[in-house]
Amino acid sequence: MFGKRTSFGGNTQSAPPPSRPVEEPRPTPQAEAPAPEARPAPAQQQAKPPREEVMDIHATESAARDKNYFQTKSSIFNALIDSIDLSQLAAMDQISAREEIRDIVAEIIALKNFVMSIAEQEDLLEDICNDVLGYGPLEPLLARDDIADIMVNGAHRCYIEVGGKVKLTNVRFRDDAHLMNVCQRIVSQVGRRVDESSPICDARLPDGSRVNVIAPPLSIDGPALTIRKFKKDKLTLNQLMKFGSISPEGAEVLRVLGRIRANVLISGGTGSGKTTLLNCLTAFIEKDERVITCEDSAELQLQQPHVVRLETRPPNLEGEGEITMRELVRNCLRMRPERIIVGEVRGSEAFDLLQAMNTGHDGSMGTLHANSPREALSRLESMITMGGFALPSRTIREMIVSSIDVIVQAARLRDGSRRITHISEVLGMEGDVIVTQDVFLYDILGEDAAGNLLGRHRSTGITKPNFTEKARYFNEEAALVDALERANVEHMDMMR
Structure with missing residues (x-):
């Protein structure tokens, strides 16, 4: 099938001498332990070398292994590109293409007389398949469902977030050019590009994961790639309850808010789970409603059949x-x-969203960055003001009050856990001040021996919030009142 496969067969005479590309170099004399028969030395001489020196030696050895490995991989990769028909490869399914590449690479290794163990050869085969068909060294990380974020700081440093904690990985790229090629492959899938003339780019992966790339000269130490991963299985409110992000009674209130077409603003800091929570709330939209989403990078995963997805577009060259x-x-x-x-x-789209909420598009939702419900309202006002609207502050606040029904606050706590800390309703105005009322709160009570924060969700004692009228209109009043009364009884029992 691949007519060019034998093109490297005649080059075996000029092949490099046999080598072991991933063989560990011989330890340096300074790192060797003294011989057993050596004369005992003073305590100062017997002391172990400083930790920094040992780390430097290990770093040098690792760099040497990486250099040998990448040289071998580059040689095999170039021979593969010379011998394979990429147009025919593109017409094959993923499994068949991967098997074909593995066969050809194994043949190249044999012809070029590279000496390596079965495990080393298997790692090399997997890496080359990922480079040709996927996103190179990122493929193993993208395959893991427990990773929330992937942060690549240049070619030689890659961090991940697992369970709310950031960890350094052993993932490496050959050089900055290799990393830029992977970035270019990602952003080109959504019709965008990243280079020196356009060094900042927002994109997405096919599964909706958010991607941001910033390249030199803006990124001084090499390209920086950040991927906010989405789980393969979309989270639901039931799963959030199991994780402790919200109590069962609070989840029932959120379900009611989604059903009764309340205008909801989800507020939170970076990485607090705003988009995940928005996805959960949209699950309660009726199947026959026409929903239109507007995003910078299409991330939302709505399950309704009547959804129109829109995405912004950056300027061209x-x-x-x-x-x-x-x-x-x-x-x-x-x-x-x-x-x-x-x-x-x-930005200024806040004004148009409020206008939409106020003119018959009940049940509209959005997210914004803020650390509390009160701050979220202030940010809305600031965005409208910065958009160039010459409106008095009181007029803007009255518009906010008449548009927003509920603010849901999400937070990422210092132990890495994510919690819904406030469900607050917007009541109205007292003078020039917007009045809000908390329906549910999250209290931090302490922490356990492992450093995990302990807390609980509690009701504030309100049994008939302002959106009860909407709940009655949609026949959800009984479910709402029942959830709030159960939360109040539980809170009183705990107080005793």
Whole structure:
């Protein structure tokens, strides 16, 4: 099938001498232990070398192994590209293409007389398959469902977040050019590019995972790649309850809010789980509702059949062709939406979203960065003001009050856990101040021996919040009142 496969067969005379590319180098004399028969030395001479010196030796050995490995891999990779028909490879399914590449690489290793163990050869085969068909060294990390974030700081440092904690991995790229090739492959899938003339790029993976790339000269120590991974199985409110992110009674209140078409703003810091929570709330949208989503990078995974997904577009090389979030939100109003979902409110689109919520598009939702419900309202006001709207502060606040029903606050705590800390409703105005009322709160009670924070969700004692009227209209009042009363009884029992 691959007519060029034998093209490297005649080059065996000029092949490099046999080598063991991943063989560990001989320890340096300074690192060798003294011979047993050596005369005892003073205590000062018998002391172990400083930790920094040992680390430097290990780092040198690791760098030498990496250099040998990448040289061998580069030689085999170049021979593979010369011998394979990429157009025919692209027409094959993933499994068949991977098997074909493995066969050819094994043949190249035999012809070029590389000497390596079966385990070393297997690692090399897997790496080359990932380079040709996937995202290179990132493939093993992308395959793991327990990783929340992948952070690549240049070619030789890659961190991951697992269980809320950031850890350094042994994933390495050959050099910055190798890393840039992987970045380019990712962003090209969504019609974007990243290079010196356009060094910042937002993109997404096929599963919706968010990708950000910033390249030199803006990134001084090499390209920086950040991937916010999505789980293969979409999280639900039931799973959030199992994780302790929300209590059963709080989850029932959130379910009711999704069903009764309340206008919800989800607030939280970076990595607090705002998009995940928004996905959970959209699960309660009725199947027959027309939903339109607006995002910078399409991340939301709505399950309803009648969904229109819109995505912003950056400017081209000439600085033209940009489509902003505000333009998308304004265009939504001409598309007969029943709900508008904004992935993240960052600027003047806040004004148009509030207008939509206030003009018959009940049940619209969005997220923004803020550390508390009160701060979220202030940020909304600031975004509208910075958008160039010459409106008095009181007018903007009245618009916020008439548009937003509930603010749900998510937080990432210092032990890495994510919790819903507030469910707050917007009541109205007292003078020039917006009045809010907490329905559910999360209290931190302490921490265990492992450093994990201990806390509990509690009701504030309110049994009939302002959105009870909406719940009655959608026949959800009984479920709402029951959840709040159960939460109040549980809180009183704990107080005793």
